[in-house]
Amino acid sequence: MNRPQQPSPPAPNRLPEGQRVKLSLSGLALGSRISARRLAQFCHNLGNSLHAGVDIRRILETEAESGTSRHRRLLKKIRDQVGEGSSLTESFAQTGGYFPPLACAMVEVGENTGRMERIFRRLAAYYDNVVKTQRDFIAGIAWPVFELLLAIVVIGVFILILGMVWSGEGDPPITFLGLYGVEGFIKYALVVGSLLTILIGLAIAIRYRVLKLEPILRILILIPGLGKGLRTIALSRLCWSLAMASDSEMNPRRILTLAVHTTQNGYYTQHLAAMQGAVQDGRTLLNAFQDTGCYPREFLDVLSVGERAGTVSESMETLAVQYDEKMQHYFKALSVAGGFLVFLIVGGLLVVTILTMAMQYINMLNNAGNI
Numbered sequence: 001m002n003r004p005q006q007p008s009p010p011a012p013n014r015l016p017e018g019q020r021v022k023l024s025l026s027g028l029a030l031g032s033r034i035s036a037r038r039l040a041q042f043c044h045n046l047g048n049s050l051h052a053g054v055d056i057r058r059i060l061e062t063e064a065e066s067g068t069s070r071h072r073r074l075l076k077k078i079r080d081q082v083g084e085g086s087s088l089t090e091s092f093a094q095t096g097g098y099f100p101p102l103a104c105a106m107v108e109v110g111e112n113t114g115r116m117e118r119i120f121r122r123l124a125a126y127y128d129n130v131v132k133t134q135r136d137f138i139a140g141i142a143w144p145v146f147e148l149l150l151a152i153v154v155i156g157v158f159i160l161i162l163g164m165v166w167s168g169e170g171d172p173p174i175t176f177l178g179l180y181g182v183e184g185f186i187k188y189a190l191v192v193g194s195l196l197t198i199l200i201g202l203a204i205a206i207r208y209r210v211l212k213l214e215p216i217l218r219i220l221i222l223i224p225g226l227g228k229g230l231r232t233i234a235l236s237r238l239c240w241s242l243a244m245a246s247d248s249e250m251n252p253r254r255i256l257t258l259a260v261h262t263t264q265n266g267y268y269t270q271h272l273a274a275m276q277g278a279v280q281d282g283r284t285l286l287n288a289f290q291d292t293g294c295y296p297r298e299f300l301d302v303l304s305v306g307e308r309a310g311t312v313s314e315s316m317e318t319l320a321v322q323y324d325e326k327m328q329h330y331f332k333a334l335s336v337a338g339g340f341l342v343f344l345i346v347g348g349l350l351v352v353t354i355l356t357m358a359m360q361y362i363n364m365l366n367n368a369g370n371i
Contacts, residue, residue, distance in 0.1 A: 032207055034098055036134060038067060040127035043103075047120035056116075057083050074098055087111055102126075102237055105258040106244050113248035126240055129324055133331050140335025144342035151346045152192055155353065159185045174357050218266045229330035234263035235299060236327050239320035246306075247313035253279045256288060267294060285312070 034042070042063060049059045057079055064075035078091040089108040092099050099107075103123060110119030155176060163181020166172035172180055179188050205211035221227040241262040245255040256279055260272045275288040286304050289295045299319065306315030 032070075033100060034071065036127050036130040038071070039099070039103065040124055040131055043120045043124035043127060047117055047124055050117040050120065056088065070098070088116075101264055102241060102262040105241060105262050109245045109248055109250065109258065112250055115248070119244060122240070122244055129328075133328055136328070137331045137335045140332065141338045141342070144339035144346075147346050148342045151349050155349060156185055156188055156192075158353070159188055173363075176353060177356060215266065218270075221265065221267045229327075229334065230265065231267070231296075232323055232326045232330055234265040234268055235296070236320055236323035237262045237264065238268070239299075239316045239323055242303075243313050243317035243320055246316065252285055256285060268292075 045063060046056075046059055049062075050056070060075055060079035060082065064072050064079060066072070067075075074095045078088070078095070081091040081094070082088060089104070089111050092104045092107050106119050106123055107116075110116040113119075159176050159179050160182065162172055162175060163184065166180065171178075175184070176188075179185070202211065217230060221230045238259050241259040242255070245258050248255075250258075253276055256275055257272065260269055260275065263269065271292040271294065275292065278288040278291060279285065284307055286300065286307055289303060290300055302315050302319045303312065306312035309315075
């Protein structure tokens, strides 16, 4: 039985290049970004449905029936825009950053090449890997974080008990950094609550893209150990986007722009203008990447071989898989380091508590001996 003919995607109403990038990378509109788990499922559904020949508008209508209220609202908006003749690229770009830059860039590649099914399946595989990495990282630090919270609660209870058992005048002979009883517990709770509020506030600011991470990443990427992991994450995205974009008829300048933007890291995007100029002058992608001085030799060697053999897409896909494996190892190491850090914090709290009590007990004995 013949498979139904897949309808060709609507001809994109192309925006100027700078405006397309600005829209797809917009961080000005507030709102949480789609989760990696939901995005992976979304890409799976679109890839499989397009493979079956289902019309893109019907797919979007089905996807708009589930998820959060914002997800449903934006999918309905995209469905309506596509129905009115807009391209999927433009519709994704106008969601206020709901879809990440890599997804927006690759959708444009898919529309320009007529390979939407393949692009969505590749994106689904990529975000499946992201979900697995996130899950492994959370599992690695869950128990240490629980121990830290438990230690904080135990110390709070200990402060309360110190006040309950002391019935004499003045301060009890043993306290926790001078804290005891209800009043001491309130002060302790205020300090702990303030620190937690700051951490939660930072997490919310990052999630809703109020806090710009690019300036911070430019500094963090220079730190030994941490910087290597951040560069691996960025290079993985770069290689995936180069693999997908190179397997198209897009011009080298546009391929370069899409690929570098998907790193989402100022350490690499700061060189984009010079790289675009190099390609515009007729130099190769290898020359453009090489001139920045910030890309590793293994990446440049693979790109060089790919350009000479005409297999940039295949070469970059192979390298992307290798970077993904390195990225998983990095997150495992990071979870171990995070667990060790939490262990040190818990141990430090216990040591401070024991030493404080010991010193107070010694002073109490000395004072008793002087009577």
